[in-house]
Amino acid sequence: EPEVTQTPSHQVTQMGQEVILRCVPISNHLYFYWYRQILGQKVEFLVSFYNNEISEKSEIFDDQFSVERPDGSNFTLKIRSTKLEDSAMYFCASSDGQGFTDTQYFGPGTRLTVL
Amino acid sequence: AQSVSQHNHHVILSEAASLELGCNYSYGGTVNLFWYVQYPGQHLQLLLKYFSGDPLVKGIKGFEAEFIKSKFSFNLRKPSVQWSDTAEYFCAVNAYTGRRALTFGSGTRLQVQP
Numbered sequence: 052e053p054e055v056t057q058t059p060s061h062q063v064t065q066m067g068q069e070v071i072l073r074c075v076p077i078s079n080h081l082y083f084y085w086y087r088q089i090l091g092q093k094v095e096f097l098v099s100f101y102n103n104e105i106s107e108k109s110e111i112f113d114d115q116f117s118v119e120r121p122d123g124s125n126f127t128l129k130i131r132s133t134k135l136e137d138s139a140m141y142f143c144a145s146s147d148g149q150g151f152t153d154t155q156y157f158g159p160g161t162r163l164t165v166l
Numbered sequence: 167a168q169s170v171s172q173h174n175h176h177v178i179l180s181e182a183a184s185l186e187l188g189c190n191y192s193y194g195g196t197v198n199l200f201w202y203v204q205y206p207g208q209h210l211q212l213l214l215k216y217f218s219g220d221p222l223v224k225g226i227k228g229f230e231a232e233f234i235k236s237k238f239s240f241n242l243r244k245p246s247v248q249w250s251d252t253a254e255y256f257c258a259v260n261a262y263t264g265r266r267a268l269t270f271g272s273g274t275r276l277q278v279q280p
Contacts, residue, residue: 054209055209086268086270094210095270096269107265142209152198152217152218153266154200
């Protein structure tokens with residue numbers, strides 16, 4: 052069964068540094084998403100991406116964040132200047148985009164630790 | 167904006183006990199409802215989903231959930247749990263408005279004792 056994959060599984064960085072989290076969505080899916088979960092808190096939506104542009108974003112997704120699909124398989128989340136409060140588990144998801152009832156499939160997550 | 171509440175944060179059961187995990191949402195319009203499970207060290211997996219039709223939906227591994235529109239609820243049930251059901255369970259909703267963002271509940275950690 053196809054799966055969403057994410058790399059790295061754990062990323063440690065210094066405050067103020069840029070990080071790029073990588074995801075490979077399921078190959079025939081059209082919508083891509085990033086969510087995050089701060090330790091002990093809910094899973095929160097960050098952004099969705101379709102047809103090479105952002106289709107939705109939350110208030111969390113400010114100018115420090117950006118997403119890109121640099122090639123036909125990867126989907127990345129960049130945090131320009133990390134803050135301590137960016138420490139979280141970041142989940143990538145994808146869906147086939149068939150109507151408004153499609154299902155999002157999640158990757159295993161990248162744990163980001165900002166020191 | 168919609169929100170999701172899961173009132174049970176940590177549930178401990180013995181094997182063969184019955185399970186019911188509560189999920190309530192707040193949104194006045196039509197919603198899509200999901201239950202995801204996260205086994206230790208693994209990623210979020212879809213257990214079941216409700217879009218329309220029969221309000222009693224069956225998912226994988228013997229789980230089912232019932233959508234009660236009047237109560238804004240989508241409770242997860244299993245008649246007899248197994249040790250392998252130990253996991254964290256998340257209820258999620260998205261509004262049937264064209265927005266695809268999922269709103270998650272805080273999760274329920276289920277511990278099944280052998």
